[in-house]
Amino acid sequence: MTTNVTVREYARLTTAPLAANTLDRAQVSATAFEWLCSLNAELRPSGSSLLQVEDRRWLRLDNYVGVVETPCGTRVEILPKHDDGTCDVSKSRELLRRMIAGAMDLPVREVGETALQRFDSPLTEWVIAQFLSALDHLVKRGVRSDYVRVEAEERHLRGQLDAVRQMRQPLGRQHFFQIRHDIFLPDRAENRLLKQAVELVCQQTQNPTSWRLAQELRVLLQDVPRSANVAEDFKRWRTDRLMAHYQAVKPWCELVLSRQMPVSVVGRWHGISLLFPMEKLFERYVAARLQRGLVAGARLTTQASRQSLCEHDGATMFQLRPDLLIEHAGQRWVLDTKWKLVDGGNKAGAYGLSQADFYQLYAYGQKYLAGKGEMALIYPRRPAFLHPLPAFRFSADLSLWVLPFDLESGRLVDGAMTSFPLRIDPGDVGFTIPSVAIH
Structure with a gap:
């Protein structure tokens, strides 16, 4: 129980x-x-x-x-x-599912927002449902088989005769043929992993609909053996044109078998x-959404590692790794994400910001921007932090923005206030037109 x-x-x-x-x-x-x-x-x-x-x-x-x-x-x-x-449990579950799907670029198969709201179940059941939906779609399109080499001893000759083994036959068994031939079977790395994932789902799901579908798929894959080496089979997962319809189910299979988790x-x-x-999940979610909102020609790099804080004895020390580095038309912008709560009305308490984070961004600005340009700290939007704070000036040439990111819509609020190379069309999926100007 x-x-x-x-x-x-x-x-x-x-x-x-x-x-x-x-x-x-x-x-x-x-x-x-x-x-x-x-x-x-x-x-x-x-x-x-x-x-x-x-x-x-x-x-x-x-x-x-x-x-x-x-x-x-x-x-x-x-x-x-x-x-x-x-905290509304249903909305928090919905938010977590959206962030995971966006951060990991998972192909979510759902009818729409109504279906997302109706599926009020724990995270594992959502992952299981998505995996089964993708696998059901794959099975309907056809499970790929492959030729498997078989060496056998039979009374009838078929395939290729193994001459060396045949000559070594003892007296009294020369009427048997030592042969090798290929059989077209679904026993391949991708199917073995899917079979193992389905069997695990059958044991773990508590959703009646998922359990019934898992049992049906398990029967359809009954001729496929379970994977004996999960890590090795994932290395053998092919991505060529003939296996294109397998790509949608792969990330869900990895989640079920706990291979993509930072903690498994x-x-x-x-x-x-x-x-x-949560820090990494927020970082990857913001990066995925910002990538979709950049202007043409702009490039976003996560965890850039081009600069170090100092040099010592002919070698660099203390590598500097900003969460996000944007480059466009010869300019650079450094952005860092922080999963912390900011209070936009608490100026006396420094808005809840960390002095250590500002030291960190100052170092990024000196090394990556040569002391000139704009940077940003990105925090989750909340009722106490609806709009960007006035810019923080390290010098006349180097400034830092503290920006809210709307988790519900996946938008950077008032991104047009900065010089970042962002698309700001009214219908853009990643950003909003500024609603309040800060002087």
Whole structure:
């Protein structure tokens, strides 16, 4: 029996009884509590921190979102915390799905916005539904087969006679033929991975519609063996013209088998766990949307690594890696994304901005822009941060914008106020015409 617990980033989990679970405080079983602690201990050496243990009865989640399942049947769903106020679970789930699909460039097969709103289920069920929809579409178009070389001993000659093996036949068995021939079978790397993913879905889904479709697809793939080596089979996944109709299902298959996740715990047991660091997810989502809004000829680079902070003993030290670097017509712009809450009305408290972030952008401006140009810090839009802040001046030639990014529409608010090479058509998918001018 699966127990579902829904919380959001930085929520606290406990084994102690609570009057009621909320998005910020929830009760889990002692076995789930211990398993999460042990998982965090294993991830910590790699630099990942899933949670902070406060004492024997409380732990605090970090800034990961997604779903993690424990062997005891507890499924913890972690939603984004994009506002301090009350959180609508349905809207948060919808936002998380949209950000994942946009950040990872996933081909989402849905009828429209109505279907998206109607599918109010945890993240794993949404991924499963998308995978099954893509696989069902693929099967209807036809599963690719390939020739498989078979070596056998038979009474009748067919294919090619293996002369060496035939001459080594012992007396009394010379009436058997040692042959090799090719059989046209669906046993190929792509189909083996899809078969393994379908079987995993059959075990894990709790949605009746998904379960029925998964069972139907499982029967249709009954002649395909499961993958014996997932990593090697993904390397063999072909992308030529004959396999073009397989491309839509590949990213969903990777998600189900937990190969695209920054944190993958699928190998620990037989569940599906999808965890995303919110900082990276926000960065990739913004990058994908900005890429669609650039003018022709502009180029966007993520995590550029061309400059270092200093040189020492003939070598560079402390590499500088801005999240986004835009280049157009000989000019450059540096942008950094921050998954933090900004308060546009709290000037006395520096709007909630970090001085360390400004030091970081100042270094970027000196090294990437030679001290001249415009940069930006991009934060999620919220009721307390609806419009850009007045520009921050490092010098007469170097300035920094603090801009809100609308998560619902995927738009950079008032991007036309900057000199960034953005398209600002009224119907543009990535940007809006400025509604308020800041003097």
